[in-house]
Amino acid sequence: IKPGSTIEEIADGVRKRQQMARTRRDQDDGVDWEKVKTTPPEEWSEELKAQITAAGHDMDAIAERIRLGQVEKEDGKEADLDALGRRIRAAVESGAMTAEEGRRKMEEARQAVGGEPSREERIWKAAMATDPDEWSDRLKAAILEIAPGSTIEEIADAIRKRQQMAREGGDERLREFQRGVAERAMATDPDEWSDEMKEAIARAGWDLEEFTEGIRKRQQMAPESDDPQDDRLESRAGEDTAIQETSWGQVKKEIGDPK
Missing domain, CATH: 1.20.58 (Methane Monooxygenase Hydroxylase; Chain G, domain 1)
Incomplete structure (x- = not known):
C-alpha cells in the first residue's frame, strides 16, 4: 500500500504515531506515568498512588x-x-x-x-x-524459572513466613526472638515443652522436629557452653532451619532448593 517507502521508514512512522497516542493517553488520565515507570513501586509517593487510583487503574x-x-x-x-x-x-x-x-x-x-x-x-x-x-x-x-527444584506452593509458604516475620519487626527482632526461644528451650527437657513453647518455636521459623533434635544434641554437649548468652545456642539449635537474613538465597534454602 506504500510502494514508494521502505519497511524501515514505515515502521519508524508507525512507532512515532504510537508514541504520540501513548503520550496523549497518559496526559489525559492525570497520572505521571514517567514517574510511575522510573520509580520502584515501593517508593511511590501517596500523591502518585492517588493519581493512579483516581484514574481508575488497578x-x-x-x-x-x-x-x-x-x-x-x-x-x-x-x-x-x-x-x-x-x-x-x-x-x-x-x-x-x-x-x-x-x-x-x-x-x-x-x-x-x-x-x-x-x-x-x-x-x-x-x-x-x-x-x-x-x-x-x-x-x-x-519464580519457578529461578527455583526449578521447588513447587510454587513450597515457595509461597516460605515467602509467607518471611512476610510475617517482616511484619513482626524485621530480621533484627527475629534474631532476638530466636535467641530467647533457644535459651528457654535449652533450659527445659524437650519432652516437657509446653504448647506455648512449641508455638514460639514455630513463630521463630523453625521446624519443630528438627529444632527438637538440635536442642537434644546441644543439651548432650553441655557443659561445653553453659553461658545462656552463647550465640551458638541460636544457630545450632535450629541448624539449617533458622531464617537469618532477608535474601532470595535464604528463601531457596528454606524451600529445599537442591542447589
Whole structure:
C-alpha cells in the first residue's frame, strides 16, 4: 500500500504515531506515568498512588507490571555480561589475551553494570511485595524459572513466613526472638515443652522436629557452653532451619532448593 517507502521508514512512522497516542493517553488520565515507570513501586509517593487510583487503574496490577518490567530490563545487561565473559575466556584460551587482562576487563564490565540488583533479587523483591495468593501467572513463571527444584506452593509458604516475620519487626527482632526461644528451650527437657513453647518455636521459623533434635544434641554437649548468652545456642539449635537474613538465597534454602 506504500510502494514508494521502505519497511524501515514505515515502521519508524508507525512507532512515532504510537508514541504520540501513548503520550496523549497518559496526559489525559492525570497520572505521571514517567514517574510511575522510573520509580520502584515501593517508593511511590501517596500523591502518585492517588493519581493512579483516581484514574481508575488497578494499582497492584500496575505495580507488578512495573516490577517485572524492571526485571526484564536488567536481563539485557546480564546477557551482555555473560556474552562478554565468553569472549574473554575464548581470547584467554587462544592466547590473544592474558588471564590477568581477562580478569581486569571482566571486573571493569561488572563495575559498569554493577550497583543494580540481580534479576533473581528483583524477582524475589516482587514476590515479597505481594501476597502469594495474588501472584500473577507471569510472576509465578519467573519464580519457578529461578527455583526449578521447588513447587510454587513450597515457595509461597516460605515467602509467607518471611512476610510475617517482616511484619513482626524485621530480621533484627527475629534474631532476638530466636535467641530467647533457644535459651528457654535449652533450659527445659524437650519432652516437657509446653504448647506455648512449641508455638514460639514455630513463630521463630523453625521446624519443630528438627529444632527438637538440635536442642537434644546441644543439651548432650553441655557443659561445653553453659553461658545462656552463647550465640551458638541460636544457630545450632535450629541448624539449617533458622531464617537469618532477608535474601532470595535464604528463601531457596528454606524451600529445599537442591542447589
